[in-house]
Amino acid sequence: MTDPLALLGDWLLNLLAQLNLPPGLRQVILYLLGVSVIATVALVITIFNTWLERKIAARIQDRLGPNRVGPWGLLQPIADAIKMLTKEDTTPAAADKVAYNIAPILAVVSVLLIWAVIPFTSQWFGTQLNVAVLYIAAVGSFGVLAVLMAGWSSNNKYALLGAFRAVSQLISYEVPLFLSLLIPVLLARSMDISVIVEKQATLLEMYVVAAPLAALLFFISSVAEVGRTPFDLLEAESEIVAGYHIEYSGFKFGMFQAGEFMHTFTIAALTALLFLGGWQGPGVAQAPILGLFYFMGKSFAVYFVTMWMRSTLPRIRIDHMQALNWKILVPIALTLLMLTPIVDYFTKDLGVLFSAFGGALTLSWRFAALLLTNILVTLAAIEAVRRNAKRNFVERSRFPERPVARPPREEAA
Amino acid sequence: MVTNLLTDYWPILVLLLVSLGFAGIAMGGGLLLGPRRSSARKQEAYESGMRAIGPGTRQMPVRFYLVAVLFILFDIEVIFFLPWAVVFRQYYENGLGAFILLEMLVFIVILLVGYAYAWKKGALEWE
Amino acid sequence: MTLEPVMEVTVNDLKHLLSDRAAEGDTMLLNMGPQHPSTHGVLRLLLELDGEIVVNCIPDIGFLHTGIEKNMEAKTYIKAEVMTDRLDYLNTTGNNLVYVMAIEKLVGLDVPPRAEAIRVLIVELQRIASHLVWLGTHGLDLAAMSIFLYCFREREMILDILEMCGGQRMMTTYFRPGGLWRDTPVEFEAAVREFIRIFPKRVDEYEALLTRNPIFIDRTKGIGVIPKDKALEWGLTGPTLRGSGIDYDIRRAFPYAGYQDYEFDVPTEEGGDVYARYKVRMQEMRESLRIVQQALDNMPLGPVNSANRKFVPPPRSELGHSMEAVIHHFKLWTEGFEAPKASVYMPVESPRGELGVFLEGDGGPRPYRVHFRTPSFTNLQALPWLSEGHYVADLVAIIGSIDIVLGDVDR
Numbered sequence: 018m019t020d021p022l023a024l025l026g027d028w029l030l031n032l033l034a035q036l037n038l039p040p041g042l043r044q045v046i047l048y049l050l051g052v053s054v055i056a057t058v059a060l061v062i063t064i065f066n067t068w069l070e071r072k073i074a075a076r077i078q079d080r081l082g083p084n085r086v087g088p089w090g091l092l093q094p095i096a097d098a099i100k101m102l103t104k105e106d107t108t109p110a111a112a113d114k115v116a117y118n119i120a121p122i123l124a125v126v127s128v129l130l131i132w133a134v135i136p137f138t139s140q141w142f143g144t145q146l147n148v149a150v151l152y153i154a155a156v157g158s159f160g161v162l163a164v165l166m167a168g169w170s171s172n173n174k175y176a177l178l179g180a181f182r183a184v185s186q187l188i189s190y191e192v193p194l195f196l197s198l199l200i201p202v203l204l205a206r207s208m209d210i211s212v213i214v215e216k217q218a219t220l221l222e223m224y225v226v227a228a229p230l231a232a233l234l235f236f237i238s239s240v241a242e243v244g245r246t247p248f249d250l251l252e253a254e255s256e257i258v259a260g261y262h263i264e265y266s267g268f269k270f271g272m273f274q275a276g277e278f279m280h281t282f283t284i285a286a287l288t289a290l291l292f293l294g295g296w297q298g299p300g301v302a303q304a305p306i307l308g309l310f311y312f313m314g315k316s317f318a319v320y321f322v323t324m325w326m327r328s329t330l331p332r333i334r335i336d337h338m339q340a341l342n343w344k345i346l347v348p349i350a351l352t353l354l355m356l357t358p359i360v361d362y363f364t365k366d367l368g369v370l371f372s373a374f375g376g377a378l379t380l381s382w383r384f385a386a387l388l389l390t391n392i393l394v395t396l397a398a399i400e401a402v403r404r405n406a407k408r409n410f411v412e413r414s415r416f417p418e419r420p421v422a423r424p425p426r427e428e429a430a
Numbered sequence: 431m432v433t434n435l436l437t438d439y440w441p442i443l444v445l446l447l448v449s450l451g452f453a454g455i456a457m458g459g460g461l462l463l464g465p466r467r468s469s470a471r472k473q474e475a476y477e478s479g480m481r482a483i484g485p486g487t488r489q490m491p492v493r494f495y496l497v498a499v500l501f502i503l504f505d506i507e508v509i510f511f512l513p514w515a516v517v518f519r520q521y522y523e524n525g526l527g528a529f530i531l532l533e534m535l536v537f538i539v540i541l542l543v544g545y546a547y548a549w550k551k552g553a554l555e556w557e
Numbered sequence: 558m559t560l561e562p563v564m565e566v567t568v569n570d571l572k573h574l575l576s577d578r579a580a581e582g583d584t585m586l587l588n589m590g591p592q593h594p595s596t597h598g599v600l601r602l603l604l605e606l607d608g609e610i611v612v613n614c615i616p617d618i619g620f621l622h623t624g625i626e627k628n629m630e631a632k633t634y635i636k637a638e639v640m641t642d643r644l645d646y647l648n649t650t651g652n653n654l655v656y657v658m659a660i661e662k663l664v665g666l667d668v669p670p671r672a673e674a675i676r677v678l679i680v681e682l683q684r685i686a687s688h689l690v691w692l693g694t695h696g697l698d699l700a701a702m703s704i705f706l707y708c709f710r711e712r713e714m715i716l717d718i719l720e721m722c723g724g725q726r727m728m729t730t731y732f733r734p735g736g737l738w739r740d741t742p743v744e745f746e747a748a749v750r751e752f753i754r755i756f757p758k759r760v761d762e763y764e765a766l767l768t769r770n771p772i773f774i775d776r777t778k779g780i781g782v783i784p785k786d787k788a789l790e791w792g793l794t795g796p797t798l799r800g801s802g803i804d805y806d807i808r809r810a811f812p813y814a815g816y817q818d819y820e821f822d823v824p825t826e827e828g829g830d831v832y833a834r835y836k837v838r839m840q841e842m843r844e845s846l847r848i849v850q851q852a853l854d855n856m857p858l859g860p861v862n863s864a865n866r867k868f869v870p871p872p873r874s875e876l877g878h879s880m881e882a883v884i885h886h887f888k889l890w891t892e893g894f895e896a897p898k899a900s901v902y903m904p905v906e907s908p909r910g911e912l913g914v915f916l917e918g919d920g921g922p923r924p925y926r927v928h929f930r931t932p933s934f935t936n937l938q939a940l941p942w943l944s945e946g947h948y949v950a951d952l953v954a955i956i957g958s959i960d961i962v963l964g965d966v967d968r
């Protein structure tokens with residue numbers, strides 16, 4: 018079976034060849050087309066996600082969610098966009114105009130650029146970089162700048178507090194984020210995302226099996242990096258009203274929102290690619306287009322978890338946020354980084370532990386040992402945290418609690 | 431095949447331009463379609479409906495710089511890890527596994543010593 | 558366009574309220590409120606912040622001042638009652654109760670037992686509704702979004718019951734001097750039983766979301782601690798006091814409206830922090846439900862209004878055939894009744910603490926002076942002291958935990 022996308026590409030190539038254009042221009046047109054498709058896909062998913070998120074949050078909260086504009090409220094994001102476009106665009110008089118206006122652009126661009134290296138299927142991606150992981154880490158950091166610029170330039174104390182928080186949170190969490198990014202790189206021996214995905218061919222070869230703890234670390238620190246609940250300190254509504262984007266209105270505000278939604282989906286996609294095997298799944302070798310569905314399915318599954326967390330968890334406080342990062346996540350990540358190559362080294366000659374369903378479920382000794390290491394590290398970490406916890410773990414009484422019965426007091430004379 | 435041709439850094443530049451274009455169109459559209467009825471009151475900074483007392487931009491408390499320094503410490507280390515992570519399996523396939531492992535362990539241990547020092551000094555406390 | 562002249566407030570003008578570091582620019586002055594999502598209405602807090610740590614917190618109240626107390630002096634005793642609903646708008650029937658009971662005490666009016674039982678039932682339902690709003694907004698302040706909607710879902714059931722009785726969801730004015738506006742409708746019992754049936758499970762649900770949630774415990778345990786002696790010094794009452802381990806509840810200490818006949822516990826917690834106050838209120842919801850259950854099971858039959866026609870308007874059915882009834886009706890609604898030249902103080906336990914009314918009559922049909930001792934106002938006094946040295950994020954939790962209603966503070 019041929020890949021419809023490849024067919025489309027061939028057709029375009031032929032079309033361009035017939036036009037007798039100079040080869041350089043033809044190349045540029047191809048880039049433009051390919052990249053526009055990627056940008057469009059990312060934006061369309063974002064628009065769809067705003068609807069999805071509202072709908073799912075609504076179902077979790079026992080209400081209906083958007084249901085007026087279009088069927089099932091599907092056109093709600095369009096209505097929102099129109100609303101934001103027709104809002105007045107205000108700039109505070111005392112703002113630093115340049116930084117103030119660049120910040121929302123940066124917020125969108127920094128996220129959109131990550132999509133250049135995301136493989137949708139084995140055939141379809143913007144570009145295949147051999148340093149894709151490094152590229153993601155580098156481009157992703159721009160988002161911090163956008164937040165900082167927005168908060169600083171608004172000349173607003175709430176925005177400033179948001180910027181303070183953003184600095185401490187976003188750059189702190191980049192450390193465990195990078196450290197946990199290293200684990201798939203270690204396992205796959207490559208920084209190329211396509212290679213990382215290719216190595217996770219079967220179910221038990223997914224890196225979430227060999228490195229579940231790294232996957233968890235990556236997920237937690239990416240959620241913190243995006244600034245979603247429980248890490249939404251930078252825009253904590255009930256504390257600093259809207260944080261760094263408090264002064265923004267109209268579509269500039271909309272761009273921060275779009276950037277955040279897009280970023281959330283991006284981290285879901287990255288988790289799916291690095292740890293859940295991306296577009297890998299049964300039958301992709303025959304029909305690469307299936308990979309698109311696997312990839313999207315896995316991404317949305319991870320995205321659902323972020324939405325679920327958002328509607329369930331309270332917000333963490335700034336000092337706890339810092340302690341979680343520097344005292345728990347970073348040491349765990351460093352330990353993993355030490356143990357993973359060691360275990361990898363000593364299990365390099367061991368073969369397959371078991372294989373079932375004609376190789377569809379194959380667990381190698383290497384992965385089993387790594388899994389065991391992860392579990393042990395997890396247990397050790399939990400024990401260490403418990404021992405040193407300032408928090409009172411006594412809260413373990415029977416649930417739900419009944420109040421202590423008291424003898425009725427004497428009648429007041 | 432359209433996709434295999436895009437195996438370069440060019441697409442990233444084009445994507446940058448496309449996303450800048452999107453951002454420009456969106457912001458321009460907002461300026462064009464939105465009303466403009468600005469007033470001095472409206473341009474004041476929002477502070478819960480009251481007038482702000484004192485300037486809106488201030489010095490950052492020094493603990494944020496501490497976080498920044500810690501971040502730089504760790505982030506630079508991580509960049510050193512990346513190429514090592516890519517090549518270390520090739521090394522032990524060539525019989526140099528113990529060497530490269532040990533080398534990186536020494537590196538991590540040095541990093542851990544710095545980390546322990548920072549912890550001991552209270553740099554990780556948020557006070 | 559030019560700005561209308563506004564008096565510019567500088568740090569120097571506020572010197573007496575702030576620390577010395579403010580003048581040097583070391584600390585930042587931040588207005589939190591009146592237009593802020595988590596000051597629960599229009600409370601304005603002027604914060605002096607060092608980074609994110611509160612150095613000074615200066616509450617500025619009065620944005621919701623309505624002059625209710627003064628206005629009530631211009632109305633007859635019965636007509637002034639509608640204003641009490643607007644005081645603490647989450648405890649409307651409780652405000653009605655304290656006011657009508659003060660009148661009853663002033664003029665010596667009897668209340669039939671059925672009316673008292675219904676009053677207790679409704680007030681306890683209202684207490685649950687008020688605690689639900691508190692829990693929802695408290696959760697929202699800590700960004701636990703869903704709990705807010707869950708709480709309002711159950712509160713809606715209570716508001717439906719109130720609407721069933723008083724014709725209004727919130728401002729019911731259902732209690733009248735000498736009894737009730739009218740008896741409960743036929744659907745009332747089924748509705749309350751349905752609520753009693755589902756509500757315990759729902760409270761378990763809320764607790765499942767919060768009580769053992771590590772983030773919630775981190776955010777509330779050890780935050781805003783009020784020691785016993787301080788709590789007494791500040792004159793705190795209600796769950797805020799009981800969270801500090803002091804077993805004081807007016808329903809038990811000075812029983813009114815027949816509370817001595819109900820079996821219920823007064824939950825207290827020793828912690829004195831936000832978490833302790835949370836637990837007290839959660840248990841209070843369960844206790845209130847117990848009282849509702851008892852009131853409903855042992856509901857006496859009989860009239861819901863005193864037969865004393867000097868103070869209670871006659872039922873509509875009498876107006877058609879009794880000249881005397883028409884005269885009473887006319888006199889009551891035009892002139893009102895006269896109260897003796899005396900003063901009374903009547904306290905009740907509102908969801909927020911001791912709600913008292915001081916009522917002074919001058920022999921005429923209008924009160925000479927009405928004054929409310931509102932729990933929110935008294936409890937709010939502790940806020941500056943409580944919030945010192947905490948983070949802004951904790952301040953939000955503390956405001957939520959002392960459960961103020963600005964209508965109650967400003968009057």
